[in-house]
Amino acid sequence: xxxEEALVALLYRADWTKLSLVAxxxxxxxxxxxxxxxxxxxWGDLPSGPxxxxxxxxxxxxxxxxxxxxxxxxxxSDGERAWLLTxxxxxxxxxxxxxxxEQPGDGxxxxxxxxxxxxxxxxxxxxxxxxxxxxxxxxxxxxxxGRSAHLLVATLPPGRRQHRVGPMIFPDRVEAxxxxxxGILLRCQQLADGEPVRLDEMADLRVDPPEAADPAQFTxxxxxxxSENGPVLSGPGWxxxxxxxxxxxxxxxxxxxxVPHRPPPSPAAGEAAMPRDYLVxxxxxxxxxxxxxxxxxxxxxxxxxxxxxxxxxDPRLSLEKLRSAWDGTGLAGLSVPGAGPVADAVSGHxxxxxxxxxxxxxxxxxxxxxxxxxxxxxxxRAIACDGQQRWRLYxxxxxxxxxxxxxxxxxxxxxxxxxxxxxxSGGTGAVAAGRRGFRIDVAGPEAVTxxxxxxxxxxxxxxxDADxGILLRLxxxxxxxxxxxCELRGISLAEPDDGVFRMRAPPGVRVIEDDGGLLDQVxxxxxxxxxxxxxxxxxxxxxxxxxxxNDLLSAFRGQRxxxxxx
Numbered sequence: 335x336x337x338e339e340a341l342v343a344l345l346y347r348a349d350w351t352k353l354s355l356v357a358x359x360x361x362x363x364x365x366x367x368x369x370x371x372x373x374x375x376x377w378g379d380l381p382s383g384p385x386x387x388x389x390x391x392x393x394x395x396x397x398x399x400x401x402x403x404x405x406x407x408x409x410x411s412d413g414e415r416a417w418l419l420t421x422x423x424x425x426x427x428x429x430x431x432x433x434x435x436e437q438p439g440d441g442x443x444x445x446x447x448x449x450x451x452x453x454x455x456x457x458x459x460x461x462x463x464x465x466x467x468x469x470x471x472x473x474x475x476x477x478x479x480g481r482s483a484h485l486l487v488a489t490l491p492p493g494r495r496q497h498r499v500g501p502m503i504f505p506d507r508v509e510a511x512x513x514x515x516x517g518i519l520l521r522c523q524q525l526a527d528g529e530p531v532r533l534d535e536m537a538d539l540r541v542d543p544p545e546a547a548d549p550a551q552f553t554x555x556x557x558x559x560x561s562e563n564g565p566v567l568s569g570p571g572w573x574x575x576x577x578x579x580x581x582x583x584x585x586x587x588x589x590x591x592x593v594p595h596r597p598p599p600s601p602a603a604g605e606a607a608m609p610r611d612y613l614v615x616x617x618x619x620x621x622x623x624x625x626x627x628x629x630x631x632x633x634x635x636x637x638x639x640x641x642x643x644x645x646x647x648d649p650r651l652s653l654e655k656l657r658s659a660w661d662g663t664g665l666a667g668l669s670v671p672g673a674g675p676v677a678d679a680v681s682g683h684x685x686x687x688x689x690x691x692x693x694x695x696x697x698x699x700x701x702x703x704x705x706x707x708x709x710x711x712x713x714x715r716a717i718a719c720d721g722q723q724r725w726r727l728y729x730x731x732x733x734x735x736x737x738x739x740x741x742x743x744x745x746x747x748x749x750x751x752x753x754x755x756x757x758x759s760g761g762t763g764a765v766a767a768g769r770r771g772f773r774i775d776v777a778g779p780e781a782v783t784x785x786x787x788x789x790x791x792x793x794x795x796x797x798x799d800a801d802x803g804i805l806l807r808l809x810x811x812x813x814x815x816x817x818x819x820c821e822l823r824g825i826s827l828a829e830p831d832d833g834v835f836r837m838r839a840p841p842g843v844r845v846i847e848d849d850g851g852l853l854d855q856v857x858x859x860x861x862x863x864x865x866x867x868x869x870x871x872x873x874x875x876x877x878x879x880x881x882x883x884n885d886l887l888s889a890f891r892g893q894r895x896x897x898x899x900x
Contacts, residue, residue, distance in 0.1 A: 346465060356538075363531065406419075417558040465755065467490060479536045483511040486510050488507070625798070638829025641823065696830060723735070761774065770800045
């Protein structure tokens with residue numbers, strides 16, 4: 335049986351751009367999954383029904399799917415350009431995934447093509463998404479699609495839900511078979527609350543097929559729609575995305591213009607200035623398997639811990655990264671209203687901010703965060719969770735709700751498994767916060783499973799604790815310098831008293847029973863909150879938008895300090 339360490343390395347190092355293979359693909363989705371997830375076709379996604387996948391080295395592929403009524407969808411890439419060819423069948427055109435919303439100017443297929451080629455059928459060909467928060471249990475060796483494979487079961491820890499964008503429909507358990515030499519998934523069954531929601535599998539897989547040597551297989555055929563820049567945006571769901579993005583941009587621009595200009599904050603105890611001495615160029619050595627496994631299991635093995643969080647933000651440089659990320663989405667190319675007003679309104683309001691907080695965590699989903707200086711006025715003074723219930727204390731009220739994961743900007747430091755969805759190198763020794771660690775460089779291309787809030791795009795640099803695997807420091811860079819720096823200091827491994835994770839309302843503070851929500855910690859005016867709520871209707875798109883809104887407005891209002899916690 336394969337070890338967990340070897341399994342993590344196999345999944346992380348799988349690289350579809352170096353493969354040469356042909357296989358038949360099939361997907362089955364339940365009605366629940368279809369109702370939740372079918373907004374539009376994504377370029378690397380696979381429509382339901384039989385499909386034939388051909389991959390050649392250099393990022394070339396051809397994915398031909400037959401839909402209901404005999405309609406054919408052929409997607410491909412010559413390694414540089416993505417292309418799409420559709421051939422309508424005799425059945426109901428609305429049954430064809432993503433081909434039901436023909437728009438003026440979109441071309442005969444109803445699609446508008448954007449962006450660089452993305453992985454085909456990436457649930458199977460990019461298995462690193464399984465390393466993002468899931469715990470892996472290796473199984474017995476088996477034979478699948480005529481190939482030697484390893485069974486595995488991936489589960490989320492109790493109380494956790496997959497919240498980052500990815501190819502899964504909020505699964506909490508995945509049963510898969512991974513090719514023993516290629517690292518790709520030959521079969522993947524996703525389950526939520528014990529119910530199957532999606533099955534993807536390969537059959538008749540052949541390596542180095544003769545047809546992969548024919549360049550014409552990957553050349554755009556006559557009538558194909560070629561890519562421009564950005565993702566595939568088509569269908570009624572994406573009209574909602576564009577509208578919500580425009581509303582959010584316009585509302586945010588208006589809100590920012592109403593914020594009075596303030597002078598930069600005065601340095602305090604040498605902490606207000608952005609640290610700038612961390613980036614040390616290193617050799618791009620691949621990470622050792624032991625370090626990959628350490629990052630993967632850090633959260634599951636984390637003991638009781640107390641630490642201080644220090645975070646510096648340079649919103650001018652964050653905006654530089656945001657502009658680049660926005661352009662990469664293709665929304666800028668679609669002339670979304672509001673994109674310009676946001677960029678124009680923020681100039682002159684931006685100063686480096688420093689924030690501090692005390693963090694206490696324990697196994698079983700227990701945590702407490704006491705926010706100190708530098709946080710937005712509308713941010714909570716403290717958050718506590720005992721594994722069953724969560725409390726959020728503000729100046730004049732206390733929200734009580736069911737248990738929920740800790741804020742993602744802190745969770746990303748304590749659970750660095752998301753790093754395994756990026757290209758990592760380094761592993762040389764480093765010291766941070768007085769603890770021994772390993773320096774890790776984070777590079778592109780864009781992660782398949784989305785960006786965490788602290789990294790809009792590489793480059794970035796992390797220092798992982800040599801014993802715990804948590805991130806002692808995380809720095810997100812631009813060409814002009816560090817945009818965001820997070821550090822954990824004063825780490826103590828003594829488990830806090832259980833009473834720390836419960837909270838009572840101070841005198842004069844009312845208690846409000848609240849289920850919480852996407853925007854419950856966003857420091858934004860109601861027009862902006864309403865706009866982002868509109869985007870929530872198209873799944874998790876609003877979560878990323880809320881994080882950006884929160885980071886930007888936090889920088890603008892960071893000079894107004896909340897009263898100290900009682």
